[in-house]
Amino acid sequence: MKELKYINKYFKKYAVQLLLGIFITIVARVFSLVTPSYVKKSIEVLERYGGDLISKSEAKEILLQHILIIIGTALLAALFTFLMRQTIIKVSRFIEYDLKNEVFDHYQLLSLNFYKKNRTGDLMNRISEDVSEVRNYAGPALMYGINTITLFATIVPLMFMTAPKLAVYTLLPLPILSVLIYKISKVIHKRSTIVQQYLSKLSTFTQESFSGISVIKAYSLENKINNELTDLAIEGKNKSMDLAKVNAWFFPLMVLLIGISTIFVIYIGGQQYINGEITSIGVILEFVIYVNMLTWPVAVIGWLTSIVQRAEASQKRINEFLSITPSIKNDVLEDTPLNGKIEFRNVTFTYEDTEITALKNISFTIEKGDTVAIIGKTGSGKSTILDLVARLYDVSSGEILLDDVPIKKLNLNSIRTEIGAVPQDAFLFSDTIKSNIKFGKENATDEEIIAVAKKAVVHKNIMGFNKKYDTILGERGITLSGGQKQRVSIARALLKDPKIYLFDDCLSAVDTETEEKILNNLKNASKDKTTLIVSHRVSSAKNADKIIILKEGEILQIGTHNSLIEIDGYYKDLYHAQLIDKEN
Template sequence: MKELRYLNKYFKKYWFKLLIGIIITIIARVFSLVLPPYVNKSIRAVEGYVASGSGDLSAVKGELLEYILIILGAALLSGFFTFLMRQTIINVSRYIEYDLKNEIYDHYQRLNLGFYKQNRTGDLMNRISEDVNQVRLYCGPAIMYSIQTLTLFFCLVPIMFIKAPTLALYTLLPLPILSVLIYRISRVIHKRSTIVQQFLSTLSTFTQESFSGISVIKAYGLEPKTNANLQTLAIEGKDKSMDLARVNAWFSPLMILLIGISNIFVIYIGGKQYIDGQIESMGIIAEFIIYVNMLTWPVAVVGWLTSIVQRAEASQKRINEFLHVQPEIKNEIDKDTPIAGRIEFKNVTFTYPDTNITALRNISFTVKEGETVAFIGRIGSGKSTILDLVARLYDINSGELLIDGMPIKKLNLKNLRGAIGAVPQDAFLFSDTISNNIRFGKENASMEEIVTMAKKAVVHENITGFTKGYDTVLGERGITLSGGQKQRVSIARALLKDPQIYLFDDCLSAVDTETEEEILNNLKQASKNKTTLIVSHRVSSAKNADKIIVLEDGQILQEGTHDQLVGREGYYKELYQHQLSEN
């Protein structure tokens, strides 16, 4: 259970509620122990009346009524405390589930982009949902039923030996055998539980990718193949789950068998002792039968608890694997560091850690505060990488990246990203209303501000054309909108944020020329006195920039204004002439 030690901090956090829950659990079980002795006393009272042949019947009835009322009262109190027990211990498990999910999610958000390139979304989702649920069962039901079981054993076993040592010895004889069997089976359960949990991640990943890529599947007519792949995975998952179920299936029959043997011992040995005069009343046999049946659930639940603990151990191990991954991008400064917008690259080299591709090679340039710089170049030349480094989604390998004259690592990461409005080429929109997607740039924005920015992004007319307008709920990843509409909604989001630095990563690639020109004019006004970096394949998006940098294989090939570069032979002039002829 070494992996489950990670949860000790949560048990410490909620120790008082757990302590109250444990005390209530013990009280509930103690009240349930009132039943057997009074059943014994009731039988003794009847035996005494029958043996005397001329006893006071009304006195016996009164005695029996008293015992019945005591039994009923104890049962009601036991039930009441059982209710309180669930309201404490089970609630604590939900609190721990809440805290653990938040911790995992917060950790996910701190991890760098390379982590998400190496791990699938379905696996990440499964660990924060299915795995956490398995851990919750350990933190709640497993603890609750363990306390119940221990309380009954510590109370019942001494009572049974005090009242009839020989009978108690035979009654409890099957329990050591049960312990050995549980130990052997639990080891197999742990191994197979891990396999099942790992496979659930594979299945979640496949279904998540299938749903996200449903348009591609339909376009290529791949439904039969996808169904066949899912069926193969489902059969494999069924086989793994059946392997686990076969082991779990041994528990209940073994419990029932061993409890049945204990009952046989009680009846046979107890009856023999009664005949031989070693015990005074048949009431003791009835009392022991009740004790055995009271032990039935605790003994039977041992198998279930073992299964829960083993599955929780396997799940927590999977959770810990990610929680122990240290984020490569760390906020090393606690104090606020206001951002003005001056950006400087000094001999910067960067290689992607996951692919080992060197995207930038010893490049240097400066972007003054309030200046607009455009980056032009072929695919893979390093344009988008520059924007990623400015947003500190990655850290450089060598050289210096300065913001306002300070090394980027010495800036408060929250302040840095709070000062950036980024619009990626592949615009991501959430499955929410259009207004909330734009408001993502400024949480407390009014509807008037949202509409104003949508007009600047030239998407207002498209939005009002929908039946519900700005209240239209988008499909996953904004699938309801066209590529150009998604890009313009993302631009409106960035404009609404009103940051110090704008990062536009080929964000007009899906927009027609006329709309592009209108948006660029609006962006020029909105980004006045704001540092703006534009990545584009179109000269039309870059020509109005204060400076244009042409990249080739991670190095600066050309640098200058539009007029300067058009007047020189090179890549930019060729691109300009080519795109001019197309228009």
């Protein structure tokens, strides 16, 4: 259970509620112990009546008193059992809530490299299925474990005090049960881990299938995907059945051992009564009730073992992620406002997952309020520059400065708060268009939202929908076209009104006429704002204060539009080629 030690901090956090729950559990079990002793006393009353030691009326009166005591204590035991569940199970839900938040918060701290190496389905499974397994340990397992320990701690001494020899024979099967549980629990732990891994695989496969459903339909791959899912589900089912077969041994074995205990009570107790070692048949009945009271606690041991083993396997998977140190650390706690100056000094960057060097010893300076266009072929390192400015990655060598301060010496939240980024693959949430735009500014008014939508030349499109700005988008904004998604993303960035704009080829899906309108609006909206525009089109770059041409991670050319078209090279060739295409 070493992996489960991680949640001990939550047990400490809710120590008062847990201690109250433990106390209530003990009280509930104490009240439940009244029944066997008073059943024995009732049998003794009947024996005394049968031996003419008491009258019929006296026997009735005493029996009525015993019955009322049994009913009263049973009701009190039921009440405290209810309170026990309300206390301990609620704590387990609080722990589940805290653990899910901790995992999610840690996910948000981890770098993009982490998400390149791990699949979404697996991440979702760990924060849902695995955390739920841990909750079962912190709730039902803990509650029934305390209940079992309390019963054993109270019933066993009572049995030895009442009839020591009979108690020994009655409890004889229990050590055998303990050994069997110890052996089987090892197998459960191993198979539980495998089952959780296959659940992650299944979640990942289905998540990717749903996300890529348009590709699956376009290539008519439904049957192939269905067959793959069937194979994966069958394999997962077989692993689950392997676990279920082991779990299936518990209850039959326990029922058998409890049955043997009952036989011992009747046979050994009967002999002792015949030999005069036990003076009342009520003792035998009392022991039968004790055995029945121990039936569920003993039977639940196997279930508890299974829960603990599954929780251990799940917490181990959670701990694997929680132990990962974020590669991007925020070492500056105080806010560090930005003005917008950007400087790259001999920056080299290599992607960890592919070991591709995207930038090679590049240097440039962008003054506050400048608009800089970055142009180059696919894979030249354009988007990497934007990612480094937003500090989604840290440079391999060299240094990036914002306002003449090394980027690592600035508060990470301050940096990203002052950046309005529009990625090439625009991501929209499954919410209303209005909410997606307000993502840039939560307290924005409708007038502000409409104003930025007009600047992004998407207002008319939105007004064409039945519910206009209240239109609910499908997953990843699938309701909108590519160009519409890009323009909604631009509106979101404009609404944020940051000090730095990062536009990553965000006009690739719009026509040149719309592009021209948006660029003119952006020029007016981004006055006194530092703007970086990544593009493949000269039309997006020609009005920039500076144009940087990249080739294979190195700066090939740098200058203004007018200066670059006067020099033979990549930019001049690209300009003439696109000019000819436009004329045609």
